[in-house]
Amino acid sequence: MKFIHISDLHLGKQLHGYSLIEDQKHVLRQIIAEMEKEEPDGLLIAGDVYDKAVPSAEAVGLLDDFLTEVTVRCPNTEVYLIGGNHDGPRRLEFAGRILEKHRLHLAGSAPDREHPDIVCHRLADEFGEVNIYLLPFLRASHVRELFPEQDILTCQDAYKALIEREKIDPEKRNVLVAHQFFTYGANGPVRCESESFSAGGLDAADVRTIFGGEEALFDYVALGHLHAPQSVGRKYIRYSGSPLKYSVSESGQRKSMTVVELGEKGNVALREIPFLPLRDVRLLEGTLARLTDPATVKNGNAEDYVSVILTDEEELYDPRSALEQCYPNLLEWRVENSRTRHAVEDMVLPDMNLSPIELFEEFYRMMQGCGLSEEEEAYLRDVFDAVEEKEN
Amino acid sequence: MKFIHISDLHLGKQLHGYSLIEDQKHVLRQIIAEMEKEEPDGLLIAGDVYDKAVPSAEAVGLLDDFLTEVTVRCPNTEVYLIGGNHDGPRRLEFAGRILEKHRLHLAGSAPDREHPDIVCHRLADEFGEVNIYLLPFLRASHVRELFPEQDILTCQDAYKALIEREKIDPEKRNVLVAHQFFTYGANGPVRCESESFSAGGLDAADVRTIFGGEEALFDYVALGHLHAPQSVGRKYIRYSGSPLKYSVSESGQRKSMTVVELGEKGNVALREIPFLPLRDVRLLEGTLARLTDPATVKNGNAEDYVSVILTDEEELYDPRSALEQCYPNLLEWRVENSRTRHAVEDMVLPDMNLSPIELFEEFYRMMQGCGLSEEEEAYLRDVFDAVEEKEN
Numbered sequence: 001m002k003f004i005h006i007s008d009l010h011l012g013k014q015l016h017g018y019s020l021i022e023d024q025k026h027v028l029r030q031i032i033a034e035m036e037k038e039e040p041d042g043l044l045i046a047g048d049v050y051d052k053a054v055p056s057a058e059a060v061g062l063l064d065d066f067l068t069e070v071t072v073r074c075p076n077t078e079v080y081l082i083g084g085n086h087d088g089p090r091r092l093e094f095a096g097r098i099l100e101k102h103r104l105h106l107a108g109s110a111p112d113r114e115h116p117d118i119v120c121h122r123l124a125d126e127f128g129e130v131n132i133y134l135l136p137f138l139r140a141s142h143v144r145e146l147f148p149e150q151d152i153l154t155c156q157d158a159y160k161a162l163i164e165r166e167k168i169d170p171e172k173r174n175v176l177v178a179h180q181f182f183t184y185g186a187n188g189p190v191r192c193e194s195e196s197f198s199a200g201g202l203d204a205a206d207v208r209t210i211f212g213g214e215e216a217l218f219d220y221v222a223l224g225h226l227h228a229p230q231s232v233g234r235k236y237i238r239y240s241g242s243p244l245k246y247s248v249s250e251s252g253q254r255k256s257m258t259v260v261e262l263g264e265k266g267n268v269a270l271r272e273i274p275f276l277p278l279r280d281v282r283l284l285e286g287t288l289a290r291l292t293d294p295a296t297v298k299n300g301n302a303e304d305y306v307s308v309i310l311t312d313e314e315e316l317y318d319p320r321s322a323l324e325q326c327y328p329n330l331l332e333w334r335v336e337n338s339r340t341r342h343a344v345e346d347m348v349l350p351d352m353n354l355s356p357i358e359l360f361e362e363f364y365r366m367m368q369g370c371g372l373s374e375e376e377e378a379y380l381r382d383v384f385d386a387v388e389e390k391e392n
Numbered sequence: 393m394k395f396i397h398i399s400d401l402h403l404g405k406q407l408h409g410y411s412l413i414e415d416q417k418h419v420l421r422q423i424i425a426e427m428e429k430e431e432p433d434g435l436l437i438a439g440d441v442y443d444k445a446v447p448s449a450e451a452v453g454l455l456d457d458f459l460t461e462v463t464v465r466c467p468n469t470e471v472y473l474i475g476g477n478h479d480g481p482r483r484l485e486f487a488g489r490i491l492e493k494h495r496l497h498l499a500g501s502a503p504d505r506e507h508p509d510i511v512c513h514r515l516a517d518e519f520g521e522v523n524i525y526l527l528p529f530l531r532a533s534h535v536r537e538l539f540p541e542q543d544i545l546t547c548q549d550a551y552k553a554l555i556e557r558e559k560i561d562p563e564k565r566n567v568l569v570a571h572q573f574f575t576y577g578a579n580g581p582v583r584c585e586s587e588s589f590s591a592g593g594l595d596a597a598d599v600r601t602i603f604g605g606e607e608a609l610f611d612y613v614a615l616g617h618l619h620a621p622q623s624v625g626r627k628y629i630r631y632s633g634s635p636l637k638y639s640v641s642e643s644g645q646r647k648s649m650t651v652v653e654l655g656e657k658g659n660v661a662l663r664e665i666p667f668l669p670l671r672d673v674r675l676l677e678g679t680l681a682r683l684t685d686p687a688t689v690k691n692g693n694a695e696d697y698v699s700v701i702l703t704d705e706e707e708l709y710d711p712r713s714a715l716e717q718c719y720p721n722l723l724e725w726r727v728e729n730s731r732t733r734h735a736v737e738d739m740v741l742p743d744m745n746l747s748p749i750e751l752f753e754e755f756y757r758m759m760q761g762c763g764l765s766e767e768e769e770a771y772l773r774d775v776f777d778a779v780e781e782k783e784n
Contacts, residue, residue, distance in 0.1 A: 054446055057482040068489045090449040095487045097460045102490050 001125045003175070004035060005258040007046035007224030008242035010086065012059025015281070015305060016331040020244065021058055026278040027243040028066045031257065034273055035074045038259060041123055043070065043077055046224030046240065047084025047137055047179030054088060071102050078123065083108040083136035084179040084224055110138035111162060116146050118166055127264040130173045130219075135162070137179040137225075141385045153378060155180060156205035163210060168217050173265055179224040182207050184233025207237050219268055220260050228253045229272065236268050245281035248307040248331060252283075279329060285309040285336075288319050297326045308333035357384050393517045395567070396427060397650040399438035399616030400634035402478065404451025407673070407697060408723040412636065413450055418670040419635040420458045423649065426665055427466045430651060433515055435462065435469055438616030438632065439476025439529055439571030446480060463494050470515065475500040475528035476571040476616055502530035503554060508538050510558055519656040522565045522611075527554070529571040529617075533777045545770065547572060548597035555602060560609050565657055571616040574599050576625025599629050611660055612652050620645045621664065628660050637673035640699040640723060644675075671721060677701040677728075680711050689718045700725035749776050 009028075013020055035043065050059055070079055081104070083092045092108035099106060107119045119134040143158035152158050159180070168174055183204045211217050221237040227250055229241035240258045245251055256272035263269070282304050284291055291297075291308060306327045310319060312335065324330050334340075354362065357380060365371055372380065401420075405412055427435065442451055462471055473496070475484045484500035491498060499511045511526040535550035544550050551572070560566055575596045603609050613629040619642055621633035632650045637643055648664035655661070674696050676683055683689075683700060698719045702711060704727065716722050726732075746754065749772060757763055764772065 057480055060486055061482050064486050064488070067487070071490060088449055090453045094452055094456050095459070095491055096456070098463060098491060098494050098496075099487055101494075104490075 001042075001123060001127075001130050001173075001262045002038065002040040003042045003044050003220070003222070003260040003262075004031070004038060004040045005044045005046065005220075005222040005238070005240045005260055006031060006243060007179070007222070007240045008048040008084070008227055008246075009045070010048055010051040010242065010244075010246055011062045012056045013051035013246060015246065018305065018329060018331070021062065023244055023278045024062060027275055028062065030276060031243070032066070032069055032073055034257065035070065035077060039074070040077055040259070041125070042132065043074075043079045044132075044175075044177050044222040044260075045079065045081040046177050046222050047082050048086040048224055048242075049081060049084065049092065050087050052086060052088075053091070055091075067099075067104055071104065078103045078105065078121070080105045080121065080132055080134055080177055081107070082134050082177050082179055082224070083110075085137045087137075089136065105134065107134035107136050110136045110142065111146060112142060113145060118162055120166075127262075128173065130175060130262060131168070133166070133168075133174065133176045133218075135159075135176060135178040138162075139385055139389060141382060141389075153381065154205070156209055159205050159210045163217065170217050171265070173262055174218045175220045175222065175262075176211075176218045177222045177224075180205060181225055182210075182223060182232050182237065184208065184237075207233050211237065219262055219265070222258075222260070229256050229258065235270065238270070243275050244277055245305075248281060248283060251281045251307070280304040281331075282306050283309070284327075285311060287312045288316055288322060292322050292326045302327055303329060305329045305331050307331045310335045311337055313337045313339075357381065393434075393515060393519075393522050393565075393654045394430065394432040395434045395436050395612070395614070395652040395654075396423070396430060396432045397436045397438065397612075397614040397630070397632045397652055398423060398635060399571070399614070399632045400440040400476070400619055400638075401437070402440055402443040402634065402636075402638055403454045404448045405443035405638060407638065410697065410721060410723070413454065415636055415670045416454060419667055420454065422668060423635070424458070424461055424465055426649065427462065427469060431466070432469055432651070433517070434524065435466075435471045436524075436567075436569050436614040436652075437471065437473040438569050438614050439474045440478040440616055440634075441473060441476065441484065442479050444478060444480075445483070447483075459491075459496055463496065470495045470497065470513070472497045472513065472524055472526055472569055473499070474526050474569050474571055474616070475502075477529045479529075481528065497526065499526035499528050502528045502534060503538060504534060505537060510554055512558075519654075520565065522567060522654060523560070525558070525560075525566065525568045525610075527551075527568060527570040530554075531777055531781060533774060533781075545773070546597070548601055551597050551602045555609065562609050563657070565654055566610045567612045567614065567654075568603075568610045569614045569616075572597060573617055574602075574615060574624050574629065576600065576629075599624050599626070603629065611654055611657070614650075614652070621648050621650065627662065630662070635667050636669055637697075640673060640675060643673045643699070672696040673723075674698050675701070676719075677703060679704045680708055680714060684714050684718045694719055695721060697721045697723050699723045702727045703729055705729045705731075749773065 009024065011024055049063060067079065070077065083089045087108060089108035093106050096106040105121055109115070111118060121132045121134070123130045123132065138155070138158055140152055140155050140158045143162060144152040147161045150157070150161055152161060181204045184207050211221065219236060223232070223237065223239045226239045227242040227246060229239060231238045238258060241253065241255055243255055243257070245253060245255065255275040257275065259271050259273060261269045280301060282300060284306050288310050304327070306329065308323055308330065310316065310333060320330070320333060323333055360380065361372055401416065403416055441455060459471065462469065475481050479500060481500035485498050488498040497513055501507070503510060513524045513526070515522045515524065530547070530550055532544055532547050532550045535554060536544040539553045542549070542553055544553060573596045576599050603613065611628060615624070615629065615631045618631045619634040619638060621631060623630045630650060633645065633647055635647055635649070637645060637647065647667040647669070649667065651663050651665060653661045672693060674692060676698050680702050696719070698721065700715055700722065702708065702725060712722070712725060715725055752772065753764055
């Protein structure tokens with residue numbers, strides 16, 4: 001059984017004020033072209049379909065066109081789409097019960113009181129059944145209501161409780177589609193700026209705890225949330241990454257969709273199909289003279305989105321105009337030379353790898369001379385949960 | 393052939409800060425119940441499905457539930473839904489090409505360059521074909537682009553041009569579903585506060601000009617935009633009105649859905665099915681003592697939404713609390729007695745029946761001592777069009 005796994009489309013997203021609609025149309029076309037070639041049994045879209053809970057009309061049109069075209073051009077592919085933290089759950093499910101009949105399975109909302117179970121679909125091939133579990137982005141505070149007898153404090157607790165209750169048969173072939181921040185022990189994943197920061201810290205869930213110890217519950221875990229394609233601890237637990245570079249910090253990444261082939265139980269093969277963007281996101285560093293030299297410009301696609309670091313030591317006259325003449329999609333520019341470096345060294349910056357809650361704890365320790373009590377920490381977690389929820 | 397005609401659902405609308413979701417659920421249930429009884433061939437929803445171009449998630453859920461239930465419980469009914477001035481055209485059409493296969497025909501956008509023709513569906517019965525034309529809310533300034541050789545200044549011009557181009561066969565049975573402000577000569581319709589004001593004035597279209605002179609083009613014109621059920625000049629050109637009273641000015645209206653039965657060509661029968669709201673909107677007038685008298689309160693549903701005019705001559709102590717104790721869904725209250733009446737008589741109020749453009753003209757005349765030139769008026773119309781469009 002074959003799947004194509006994508007995630008984090010962020011339809012409607014802008015990059016430094018530039019609309020990416022044409023870039024997104026381009027990669028969506030590529031996805032359909034690859035699907036026509038590969039003829040997968042399922043397309044797994046692991047959340048953050050839209051960039052905003054209330055997407056623009058243009059973004060709604062883009063998803064509509066994409067899904068409609070998939071139903072027409074890929075008549076043997078089921079589409080499994082879940083909501084991410086950027087998506088509005090109820091909006092994403094519009095007409096879902098009808099679209100179900102057209103092989104479009106939309107799961108916007110994580111389990112709640114009305115629908116407490118993980119949504120599960122079944123496909124079959126010559127090796128038997130495959131169960132496909134859909135678990136949209138969730139918050140510990142919501143899942144807590146479903147397990148009043150348990151102590152659900154973190155996302156990890158929430159995942160553990162939900163998955164244990166499903167009594168998933170490890171003898172069967174099982175696939176999970178989820179949108180969350182997963183770690184493997186102390187090994188943090190590759191992060192980048194365009195992901196929501198609050199996803200880290202206490203929201204992280206350890207895959208070893210959740211997906212079974214020695215015995216794996218799932219044959220493939222299709223994840224969304226992180227924008228770099230990567231596996232988490234085990235090969236088959238994987239973020240496909242976003243189809244486009246959604247921040248300059250992603251400029252070094254190679255974006256891809258993941259093709260997953262399940263043979264008989266225990267037999268999983270993965271490969272990547274690189275995305276071919278309309279315009280790349282590049283980081284350029286050098287003197288203004290070198291970067292605006294026609295030879296340098298011709299070296300790449302001048303239409304790419306570029307972030308520029310100028311290393312000139314002398315004052316420059318209107319470098320933005322000079323850069324924009326060569327690179328019409330200039331995202332940003334700054335000067336880094338011996339003077340600016342000194343200025344930076346004098347500043348003490350907070351560690352930006354910390355989650356908001358960890359930053360607060362650091363601040364509290366600085367002010368009070370001691371850390372937070374367990375009770376205070378739990379209370380704080382609820383506050384941050386509520387704030388984040390309101391923002392989303 | 394039988395149709396049920398409704399319009400102006402305004403899903404998600406609030407009334408003086410009260411959510412009407414439960415009231416809307418209630419009337420939607422009634423619509424489905426009547427459809428099960430009547431078994432119409434078509435449900436015509438003539439625009440303003442949502443209250444806002446970006447509806448709340450709750451409103452999206454309400455429409456989703458309604459349409460899904462219709463497809464399940466009314467398997468022989470086609471649904472024809474058009475966008476009104478309150479709806480976001482592209483959002484309303486999400487998944488439309490797929491839903492089409494489930495008898496849900498969603499027309500969000502008026503004809504434009506990409507789709508210049510009026511959407512038309514066909515049904516048939518023992519008397520032959522019926523053409524059902526769907527014409528969502530339109531602006532003259534948009535339609536103008538489609539007819540560069542014509543002088544499209546008003547909505548009336550736009551309608552005339554679009555309908556003439558369709559070459560509608562008056563020998564056939566034709567139905568039009570539209571959302572606009574129509575008049576019959578000088579006879580203005582029944583207006584109310586919850587309709588958009590700018591709909592009037594130059595945006596009004598005369599049904600005599602549009603729908604053929606002596607010879608009628610359409611057997612039934614299902615209109616939306618005005619909230620009072622009413623025919624416009626001819627019986628078969630009809631606003632169904634909104635299912636609920638969406639402003640206090642509608643408190644005297646009797647809301648209904650219209651049942652339309654087309655026999656052979658030229659044979660049309662209409663009847664109304666009254667809506668039975670969960671809570672009514674009522675205007676109460678009297679002294680505080682009388683209105684809070686248990687006998688008065690028991691006279692109606694105390695849960696109704698009420699607007700109160702107190703006629704007491706003496707000062708009252710905290711009348712709001714006294715009223716709210718009897719009427720928990722108090723919308724507003726004010727005092728009208730001999731003192732307040734004198735105060736009002738001293739003020740000169742602008743004529744609120746004028747459209748914004750007419751108000752501007754009056755102001756211009758006052759300031760300049762002369763009216764607007766034709767050119768100035770055309771320019772102004774474009775400005776108001778653009779402003780209104782931005783607001784919607």
